[in-house]
Each structure stands twice: as structure tokens, then as C-alpha cells.
Amino acid sequence: MTDPTPLGRHDSWEGVRAVVAGFGVSGFAAADNLTHLGASVTALDESADGKEERAELLEVLGASIRLGEGATATLPDDVDVLVTSPGWRPSAPLLAQARARGVPVWGEVELAWRLRDPDHGTPWLCVTGTNGKTTTVQMLDGILRAAGLRSAAVGNVGLPIVEAVMDPTPYDVLAVELSSFQLHYTDSMSAESAAVLNLAEDHLDWYDGLGPDPMTAYAADKGRIYERVQGACVYNVADPATEALVREADVVEGARAVGFTLGMPTIGMLGVVEDLLVDRAFVEERATSAAELCSVSDLSSPAPHNVQNALAAAALARAHGIAPAAVRDGLRAFRPDGHRIAVVATHDGITWVDDSKATNPHAAQSSLQAYDDVVWVAGGLAKGARFDTLVEAVRDRLRGVVLLGRDRDVVAAALSRHAPDVPVIDVGGGETGGEQAPMERVVDAAARLARPGDTVLLAPGCASMDLFASYAARGDAFAAAVRARIG
Template identity: 50%
Template sequence: MRDLDSLTSWRSDWSGLRVAVLGLGVTGFAAVDTLAELGASVTAVAERVDDERRTILGVLGVPIVDAAAAEVPEALADAELVIASPGLRPDHPWLVAAAERGIPVWGDIELAWRVRDKVRAAEWILVTGTNGKTTTTQLTAHMLREAGFRVAPVGNIGTPVLDAVRDPEGFDALVVELSSFQLHGLAEEGPGALWPHSAACLNIDDDHLDWHGSAEAYRAAKAKVYRNARVAAVYNVEDPATMAMVEEADVVEGCRAIGFGLGVPGRSDLGIVDGVLVDRAFLDDRHRQALELGTLDDLVPGGLRSPHMARNVLAAAALARAFGAEPAHVRDAIRSFRLDRHRTELVAEVDGVRWVDDSKATNPHAAEGSLSAFDRVVWIVGGLFKGADVAPLVERHAGRIVAAVAIGVERAPVREAFARHAPGIPLVEVSTADTGAVMRLAVEAAAAHAAPGVTVLLAPAAASMDQFDDYADRGDRFAEAVRGRGAHGDDDRGPRAHD
């Protein structure tokens, strides 16, 4: 068995290392491609492989094992290392088999950390949290670009870190979005352990409990983001769990705890004073002064004006300032930033009714932010709740919900939550399993309860894979149904509500 501790650089001897890569999604394919370039002997194990990737792997000489053919692929028998897709649960038969055989298991993040010096080793800035990771990652990268750094937002955001470390021009910094799955598998010590420049956990609420097994395990995975942080550990002053993570984190001596929140900031924090975003962390006289980073009005063009988006801006500003961005760079970045689609995106406004797509709200914590942004809402909710409880969300926002439309295969939790906490609010259930009809029926039902001044909000608080390809597909189908309805008039009011 090869000594893996010696593999700490792109220039280490990876030749002939027998590696089984489990899963050929975006990260798995990047791992296969990287290892093949390093000269390792790679076998890909996957249940589904698209034609393009199958062709490329054929050119690379990488065999593909059909994972559906056996519970434990034969490729594991000869492997010296396993690279696992972050979506594989710890109790997956493949990972159990690897553990029984004593085969080390890495994720793509650990592999990327070890080979990060192919061109020049960029600093890593880590971002996690239950909600807001992608926006904060993009904002941080945007602010650092304004400051003149060469930077890339990577990781769970969609671009594999392994692709970035092989970029021929290299980067000054990588802003790495990490999911709880990716964090769970990170090495705690040794050459595979990360030593980030800075790190942030934006917030914590129960999510992915079906994967982690408990809320405690989920939070423990998230807390790994701070381990070995060298310059700044950024946390949410309004979320005690993130503060506790920082207090308990094993960081490098001299690493500063930097808080962010919507109130007046304390020393070493970022916050808001009279509509102005201010920094009391990165200046010499922070006991008596603060630096202006922008105003709440600056957030409006980019769709960042809601409370949860303002928190994302402050978190990103803390990370960017820790890396060397000046206040003017932060301000200019805020003014020029635009949100990705499906994040509180205004689809249409017709007859005084706003139709908003926040399909990216894939858990109750994310939906909390978008619900809080509107006064009167017809709420389209449902999908796969992944063990999360939607009832507290219904209880907190019953006063602003005009009506609700339940979609997805797990409608019972929505039905029970409204029966318990908001029995007087009309609830429509869309029971069809036809993906092509779900959103048309949901939009028709919502229109029946919408009136001027009301926002019809798609914020499902649940994952999308029960009926859609992903959250983007869900949002696209919502937008298509909204625009189609506008084109064809308002005669068909859809199914009627029941209590």
C-alpha cells in the first residue's frame, strides 16, 4: 500500500497509484481527470455516465465500472485510495466496504488541497452555512476582483476546486463554498488537513438530517470550516451556534474572530448604523471609529436589500476585508453585483401581484429569509424536506401568509403544520406526479388567492429532486407557468382551496 502522507504536492509521485473514484458527477469527473493527468491508475465507478464523459474517459484510458452491477464494486478490491462523491452517505455500502478493507477515503476537496501548487498555491477562503453560501461566495470573489486580485468562486457552487487549481494562470485566492457533506469528510490532521486563510459559517439550522443522522452531527460537520483558520474566523452575531463554533475552533494563534449582523457592530464586527454598512474590525481605532462600506440603498439594484441578503453582504465584506480589499472596493462591488437566478428573482408583476422565484430556498432556513422579505404572501411550498421540520416556519409567518399551495411528494408535513398552526389559512394541494403539470397547477391555484399588494412566492423550503431535475428546473418551470398564464388570461382559476 502506497504511503499517502507523501502525496502533498502536484510534484509528488502519483504515478501508478491505484484509485477508485466513486461517482461521476461534476466533482467525480474532475477527480478522474486530475488523477489521470497525475499519472495515477484510475477506475471510475458510477451508476450513470453521460455519453460525453464516457467518450472523454475512453480517450484518457479510464475504465468505467457499472456500479449497479454489484453492491460492492470489484474496483475496490485493488484500490489504494478511494475518492468519494460528497453525496455518498457515510453508511453507503461502497464506503463501508472501503473502511472494512482499510482503504483511505478522500473527497475532492482533500485531493485539491494536496495538489493546489500545480501553478501557484492560492490562498483558500472557506464559506459554509445552511443558507446563503453561494451568494456569499460570489460576493466575496466579486469584492476581491474589484480589489485587483485574481480570484475564483469554486467548490459546492458548481466549479470544482480541482479545475481551478489546474488553471494555467493560477489564482491569488479561491473562495471555496463547502457543503456539510464535503466538510464531513475533511481530514482533521495530517497533510490532507486544510489551512485556510479565512473561513465563515453564515448560519445554522437543521438540514440534511437524513444524511448526517442528527442535528448535532450536522453542526459538527459545519464547525470543521474554522479548523486551522489563520487570519479571520467570520461568524454571525445573531446566530449563537456560529459564535460557539468559533469559540471552540482550533484556529492558528492570532486568527481573529470577526462578527457580522444587522445591528450596530461591536468592536471587531461589521454591522449597520442608520442605513450604512460599517466596518469596526479592520481599522486601527475601532474602539471609537468605523469605516463606511456602502448603504442599504446600494443593495437594491443587485436584489440584496432583504435582511438575509444584507447579512450575506456583510459576511462577504468581512472575508474580503480580511484578505486586503479596501472599503471602496467593497462599495463598488456591492453596487455592481447581481444575484444569480432563482434567488428571490422577480419573474413578473401583473395587476399589482408580484411573482417571485426563490427556488434556491431548498430548506426551511432559506425560506425563512425570503418569507421575511414580504408582507403578504401566497406561498408555494414543498418537495423533499430531508428530515427538516417546516412547522416552525408556518407558525412564525402565519400572519403574513394569505394562502399556501403545497407541491411535492412530502405534502403531509405541510398539511399537518397548517392544521396545527394556521388552520384558517387556505391550503391547496397539488397532487399530480406529472412534472410538466405541477407548476402550471400551482400557479393557477396561487392566482386564485392573489390580489394587488400580494407576492406569490415560490420558496419551497425543500429539495426539488422528487419532481424536478434540480432547483433551477423547478424555478424555470415556475417562471414558464407564470408567463404562460399571463399570455393566456385569467379565466382558468385552477383548483379551489380547502382548509
């Protein structure tokens, strides 16, 4: 057996027998680069859909690719390391077999960290949290680019991290989005600075059985991002659980805790003064003054969660030494991806908003709190989450609710407990509704509830895959139904 633990990008991996579990984008990147380094690679995936061309390419290079039903049932003999895709639960048979044999199990992030170029030491600025990760990382990448740095948004968004670290032209810095799944399989990463944006129930079905309490296990994985941080641990003042993770982390001596807040910042924080985002953490005179970064009007949306994302991105950039002017320029230029609080139309005094990316209750609550009078469109796959806290927080804003999807009853139960007077229309879970598609029934129902001045908000609080291919497909269907109705 060959021990791969001490090996890096400048070592020969000849003789290392690596298995890559999952042959999606990150799995292909891992298999490709391990093959390039000289390892003997076997990649496994239960699905062959869309993977045949990549499989053929790697087979030409000498890798063994097994796709299709049953391909992941049994771990091959004589394996030195298993690199798993992040969605695989630890209880998956392949991973359980690896642990039983004492085979190291790495995620793609762990592999990427080990393959960094020691001659350049490109720093990682890392972001996790239940919601806002992608937006924050893209904001951060924009700021870094505005400062003239060669940066990339990588990880759970953009490039696979292995591809970025193996690029022949080194990056100056990487903006790294990390999910709890990715962090679960990461053991040695030492980010320059890292942020946990928030913590709320999500993916608890994935963590079921991994400890006495799935939420505790989920939070612990999020907290792994702070381990061995060198510069700044950025946390959300409004979410004490994020600060608790900082306190529990084993960081490099000299690392600082830096909070961000929508209120007036104290020393060592970033925050908001009137309509300005300001820094009282990374300025010498922070005891008596603050550095102005930008105004709220410079951002793509003044929604509170969007301002929080901007503050977190600014904190990580400032920790890296980025000047306030570049923070301002990067945030001014940023535009979010689709299906994030995107106005579809305004008609007869009613505004229709697509926030299909709000796939858990915390994200939906953040979205709902940006509007005063709302017809809320909710439902889908709840992933084990509950909606009581959300409904209690927003019930006074609700003009009405339209429910769809498999787990709509979970939302309905929370509404009946905490907002029994709010009108609810249930359009079903995808069963036939005459000639109307589900989202057409949703839009017709919402139009019956809405009044001039209201916002009809698609912020489902649930995943989409019961009725739609993705959250993007769900948002597209909503937008199409709105446009069809208003002409």
C-alpha cells in the same frame, strides 16, 4: 501498498492505485488530475448518462472507467486511496469496504488541498452554511475581482477545486463554497479565513444513522470549516450556533472571531448603521469609528438575508486586506443567479416572485420575512426537515398557502398546528389534474387567494426532484405559468 498521504503536486504518484467514486464534474476532475500525476486510476459510477465522452477521454489517457448498474458495488483489490464524490453517504458499500480495509477516504476538497502549489500558496476564503453559500461566494469573488485579483468561485459552485488548484497559472485567491457533504470528507484544509452563514435543519436524511442526532452531526461537519483557520472565523451574530462552532474550533494562533449583524456592530464586527454596511473589525480605529463599505441600496436586494450574505462576503474580503472601495464596487456589480427572490411579474397589484432555490425551511423563512403579505407556494421533498419554527415565525404574513409535492402534508401539519386560520389550497402531489400541469394549478390557486398589494412567493422549503428535474426547472415552470395566466 503505496501510502499517498505525503504526496503533493510535485511528487510522482506512480504506483498509487486510486479509486474515484462518482464520475460527475468533481469526480472527473479528480480522476483526470490523478491520472496526469501518474497514479493508476479506476473511476466508478452507477450512472453512465452523459458520461461516455469523458470516460473515453480518460481511458485513452490510461484510466479505467466502470459505469452502469453494479459498477460501485465492490471496491477493487489493491487500493491505496478512495476519492469520493460529496453526495455519497459514509454507509455506501464502497466506502464501508474502504474503511474496513484501512484505505484512506478523501473528498475532492481534501485531494485539492493536498495538490496545492507550495510555491504559490494561494489562500482559500471558504464559506458554508445551510443557506446563502452560493450567493455569498459569488459576492466575494466579485469583490476580489474588483480589487484586481485573479480569483475564482470554486467548490460547490463554479469550477471543481482540483481544477482550480492545478491551473498552470496560479490564482491570487480562491472563493470556496463548501457543503456539509464536502466538509465531511475533508481533514487537513487550513483556510485563510472561513464563514458559517447559518445553521438550520437540512439534509438530515443524509446524516441519519451517523450519530445519536442527525442535526448534531450535520452541524459538526459545518464546523470543520473553521479547523486550522489562519486569519478570521466569520460567524452570524443572529445565529448563536455559528459562534459556538468558532469557540469549539482548533484554529491557528492569532486567528480572530469576527461577527456580522444586521444591527449596530460592536468592536470586532461588521454590521448596518442606518442604511450603510460598515466595518468595525478591520480598521485600526475600530474602538471609536467604522469604515463605510456600501449602502443597502447598492445591493441587488434589500432582503435581510441578502444583506447578511453581503456582510459575510465583505468580512472575508476585508480579512484578506481588500479596500472598502473594492468591497463597494464588487457588491454593486453583483447580480444573483436565477430563481433567487426573482420578480417574475407584477400584475393587477400582485407581485409574483420565484425563489425556487429556497429548498429548505430556513431558506423559505428568510425569503418570507422579506415580504409583508404573502401567498406562499410550498412543498416538495422535505428531506426530513420540519416546518413548525418557520410557520410560527411567518404566520402573521400569510394571506394563504398553496401546497404541492410529495411531502406537502408535512407543511400542512405545521400550518394546522400554528396557523389554523390561514387558507390552504392543496393542488396535489403530481397526480393528474386534468389538462393542467402542476404549476399551472398552483398559479391558478394562488391567484384565487391573492389580493392587490400581496406577493405570491414560490419559496417551497423543499427539494424539487419529486416533480421537477431541478429547482431551476421548478422555477421556470412557475414563471411560465405566471406569464401564461397574465398574458
